[in-house]
Amino acid sequence: xxxxxxxxxxxxxxxxxxxxxxxxxxxxxxxxxxxxxxxxxxxxxxxxxxxxxxxxxxxxxxxxxxxxxxxxxxxxxxxxxxxxxxxxxxxxxxxxxxxxxxxxxxxxxxxxxxxxxxxxxxxxxxxxxxxxxxxxxxxx
Amino acid sequence: xxxxxxxxxxxxxxxxxxxxxxxxxxxxxxxxxxxxxxxxxxxxxxxxxxxxxxxxxxxxxxxxxxxxxxxxxxxxxxxxxxxxxxxxxxxxxxxxxxxxxxxxxxxxx
Amino acid sequence: xxxxxxxxxxxxxxxxxxxxxxxxxxxxxxxxxxxxxxxxxxxxxxxxxxxxxxxxxxxxxxxxxxxxxxxxxxxxxxxxxxxxxxxxxxxxxxxxxxxxxxxxxxxxxxxxxxxxxxxxxxxxxxxxxxxxxxxxxxxxxxxxxxxxxxxxxxxxxxxxxxxxxxxxxxxxxxxxxxxxxxxxxxxxxxxxxxxxxxxxxxxxxxxxxxxxxxxxxxxxxxxxxxxxxxxxxxxxxxxxxxxxxxxxxxxxxxxxxxxxxxxxxxxxxxxxxxxx
Numbered sequence: 089x090x091x092x093x094x095x096x097x098x099x100x101x102x103x104x105x106x107x108x109x110x111x112x113x114x115x116x117x118x119x120x121x122x123x124x125x126x127x128x129x130x131x132x133x134x135x136x137x138x139x140x141x142x143x144x145x146x147x148x149x150x151x152x153x154x155x156x157x158x159x160x161x162x163x164x165x166x167x168x169x170x171x172x173x174x175x176x177x178x179x180x181x182x183x184x185x186x187x188x189x190x191x192x193x194x195x196x197x198x199x200x201x202x203x204x205x206x207x208x209x210x211x212x213x214x215x216x217x218x219x220x221x222x223x224x225x226x227x228x
Numbered sequence: 229x230x231x232x233x234x235x236x237x238x239x240x241x242x243x244x245x246x247x248x249x250x251x252x253x254x255x256x257x258x259x260x261x262x263x264x265x266x267x268x269x270x271x272x273x274x275x276x277x278x279x280x281x282x283x284x285x286x287x288x289x290x291x292x293x294x295x296x297x298x299x300x301x302x303x304x305x306x307x308x309x310x311x312x313x314x315x316x317x318x319x320x321x322x323x324x325x326x327x328x329x330x331x332x333x334x335x336x337x
Numbered sequence: 338x339x340x341x342x343x344x345x346x347x348x349x350x351x352x353x354x355x356x357x358x359x360x361x362x363x364x365x366x367x368x369x370x371x372x373x374x375x376x377x378x379x380x381x382x383x384x385x386x387x388x389x390x391x392x393x394x395x396x397x398x399x400x401x402x403x404x405x406x407x408x409x410x411x412x413x414x415x416x417x418x419x420x421x422x423x424x425x426x427x428x429x430x431x432x433x434x435x436x437x438x439x440x441x442x443x444x445x446x447x448x449x450x451x452x453x454x455x456x457x458x459x460x461x462x463x464x465x466x467x468x469x470x471x472x473x474x475x476x477x478x479x480x481x482x483x484x485x486x487x488x489x490x491x492x493x494x495x496x497x498x499x500x501x502x503x504x505x506x507x508x509x510x511x512x513x514x515x516x517x518x519x520x521x522x523x524x525x526x527x528x529x530x531x532x533x534x535x536x537x538x539x540x541x542x543x544x545x546x547x548x549x550x551x552x553x554x555x556x557x558x559x560x561x562x563x564x565x566x567x568x569x570x571x572x573x574x575x576x577x578x579x580x581x582x583x584x585x586x587x588x589x590x591x592x593x594x595x596x597x598x599x600x601x602x603x604x605x606x607x608x609x610x611x612x613x
Contacts, residue, residue, distance in 0.1 A: 146394050146559065151299075172295060174295040176295060176298055177292065178290060180289075181290060184307060186307040189290065190304065191305075192299040194299055195297075234414060303406075
């Protein structure tokens with residue numbers, strides 16, 4: 089009886105573990121799908137793409153971000169907790185010197201902002217920033 | 229026809245050949261995301277600026293695809309290398325088919 | 338003396354645990370605005386006035402330093418359009434009589450004020466012109482049109498110190514406003530002073546409490562991506578306390594506006610400011 093109880097507990101624990109794996113936020117995989125679309129599944133390097141976003145956004149309506157990737161052909165930005173993860177794609181022309189851009193985005197809640205850059209040599213870079221979106225006490 | 233949509237751009241009037249200048253652009257547009265519901269519970273349909281292009285003397289500087297997650301009154305700041313005097317041409321494309329444009333000249337010495 | 342001592346002690350206690358407002362300089366387009374000034378003598382419990390700008394995050398502060406980056410400027414532009422637009426039975430625009438909107442410099446610093454025994458705010462003056470001189474409909478107090486116009490007119494006084502008259506004919510309205518400021522209301526049973534005088538600098542949930550100044554109104558709020566009038570903000574504050582708000586454009590809010598304006602005496606007009 090002890091053995092089967094232990095087994096039962098073990099089975100219970102693993103099934104809970106499996107369940108929690110299965111209930112990963114659906115949005116996170118949507119973002120992954122979009123990344124795969126952009127990169128064709130290629131490997132993602134790090135270090136050549138800079139993503140600047142505030143640590144705490146006082147309001148999710150207007151969050152300033154900047155992407156910078158010298159040598160990039162284009163940069164796509166995603167928000168993995170938004171209902172639709174795609175935010176914008178910047179395609180840089182010949183006259184774009186720094187391959188950088190700033191804009192203001194909407195974040196529906198605390199989440200990761202992910203930037204993927206496609207470099208001139210066909211490789212890909214990734215940068216991630218976690219932004220906490222707060223709701224003030226004085227909504228008014 | 230989206231009403232009250234107005235573009236504004238900030239471009240230096242002069243620069244030296246080969247300089248990198250900073251450009252800021254803004255267009256007043258609600259950017260209805262398609263996520264909001266009206267008083268009766270019906271979804272308010274998406275209606276946004278979906279593309280922004282900046283060219284200089286016919287050459288592309290930047291071409292942005294916008295999604296509903298871009299804030300109301302889309303704002304962009306970016307750089308451009310200006311090899312010679314000429315004109316910047318900025319274009320915004322609206323979901324409803326409207327196109328908004330503005331131009332800015334720059335003198336390069 | 339007892340009350341003052343308690344306030345003093347609680348201020349010390351809160352100050353030690355507060356995110357104090359910063360001491361950055363409000364430098365807009367190269368011009369430094371008075372955003373930290375000595376409090377006027379009528380304020381017994383506050384020594385220094387701080388603009389609401391000082392209580393905002395670095396990113397929000399940055400938005401106000403450049404007239405292109407300032408998201409409120411889009412609405413000032415709209416105000417310029419309205420200023421030149423013909424409206425009403427008389428076939429006039431604001432411009433027909435007021436040739437240069439720049440001539441309004443200084444007006445914002447002195448409002449609300451008493452005219453013919455009544456306290457008037459800028460919205461009253463705009464609607465008075467519209468209904469009596471343009472033959473046009475009055476604009477709703479906090480509508481897009483009105484805030485664009487009060488924004489445009491307020492913008493002409495940007496940088497100038499707030500300076501409302503609180504004595505003479507204005508005294509009785511000012512006293513009424515002061516009484517309202519210190520009166521507890523609503524389910525949460527709080528007065529304006531409980532947050533904005535006793536606890537400015539402290540966090541309320543994720544918001545950094547300010548002194549509740551109105552020198553930057555109408556203000557662009559990130560929360561609703563548009564210009565907000567003073568009375569709309571008062572209304573929102575009262576709803577937060579679960580109180581039935583007074584009417585926008587009504588006597589209570591106008592008296593309160595006069596009193597709160599006097600609590601900002603000396604601070605530079607920042608219209609259109611950028612806040613949460």
